[in-house]
Amino acid sequence: QKEVEQDPGPLSVPEGAIVSLNCTYSNSAFQYFMWYRQYSRKGPELLMYTYSSGNKEDGRFTAQVDKSSKYISLFIRDSQPSDSATYLCAMIKSGGSNYKLTFGKGTLLTVNP
Amino acid sequence: DGGITQSPKYLFRKEGQNVTLSCEQNLNHDAMYWYRQDPGQGLRLIYYSQIVNDFQKGDIAEGYSVSREKKESFPLTVTSAQKNPTAFYLCASVNGEAFFGQGTRLTVV
Numbered sequence: 003q004k005e006v007e008q009d010p011g012p013l014s015v016p017e018g019a020i021v022s023l024n025c026t027y028s029n030s031a032f033q034y035f036m037w038y039r040q041y042s043r044k045g046p047e048l049l050m051y052t053y054s055s056g057n058k059e060d061g062r063f064t065a066q067v068d069k070s071s072k073y074i075s076l077f078i079r080d081s082q083p084s085d086s087a088t089y090l091c092a093m094i095k096s097g098g099s100n101y102k103l104t105f106g107k108g109t110l111l112t113v114n115p
Numbered sequence: 116d117g118g119i120t121q122s123p124k125y126l127f128r129k130e131g132q133n134v135t136l137s138c139e140q141n142l143n144h145d146a147m148y149w150y151r152q153d154p155g156q157g158l159r160l161i162y163y164s165q166i167v168n169d170f171q172k173g174d175i176a177e178g179y180s181v182s183r184e185k186k187e188s189f190p191l192t193v194t195s196a197q198k199n200p201t202a203f204y205l206c207a208s209v210n211g212e213a214f215f216g217q218g219t220r221l222t223v224v
Contacts, residue, residue: 010155034211045121045205045215046158090158092213103148103213107157 005029008091008106017115021078025091025106028072032093032104035067037076040088040108049089050076081113118142121206121216127224128193128200136191136219138206146209147189151175151202152218158205164189193221 008025015021023037034053038046050065052058052074058065066075074093078085091106119140128134140147146165150158160173164183178197183189193200201223206216 008157036213038215043203043218043220045217048212048214051212094209094211094213102163103160103207103209105150105158107155 012110031095034094038090119216140208144208
């Protein structure tokens with residue numbers, strides 16, 4: 003079993019839809035959680051960073067962490083064609099200064115006008 | 116502006132050649148990482164460095180080498196021993212959050 007699982011999609015939604023993207027993980031040592039957006043042929047851009055269970059909201063984006071279920075989500079409200087990209091979840095284990103990142107494989111999202 | 120700069124954006128390599136990809140950051144982060152991204156494979160860790168003059172192999176280090184002589188710089192050399200080097204290479208620096216450069220696309224010709 004991989005440490006981080008993410009459905010690769012592809013996911014296609016109409017403009018204005020609510021999008022739900024998810025990752026599960028197997029190791030409870032993961033304590034810091036990030037979501038990245040990556041446009042084609044570009045580097046990943048950090049969207050959200052959380053480290054506690056619960057919700058964190060930033061504009062149209064909400065990151066949700068459920069450590070008891072080892073499950074994280076990213077919700078996009080009022081989705082726009084410009085949101086079409088690959089979304090990657092990433093996690094860091096706690097423990098000293100070891101910042102080793104582990105990524106999901108990414109979900110390809112298309113928002114259709 | 117603070118950030119991470121990767122160069123060049125595109126790189127072409129002949130069979131049997133070594134090439135070096137540059138990664139520079141001015142974020143004052145201790146930790147830096149190199150990833151390789153292939154279609155359908157996600158990001159795979161090549162090497163990482165937590166501090167100057169120290170680095171560790173990641174999951175796919177064979178055929179690659181790195182150095183970390185300065186905090187700001189973490190160059191990656193793709194050697195002739197790397198059997199399938201054509202890929203998109205991403206550098207990141209980390210201080211809790213991870214920030215990425217814009218990548219180098221390497222093609223073997």
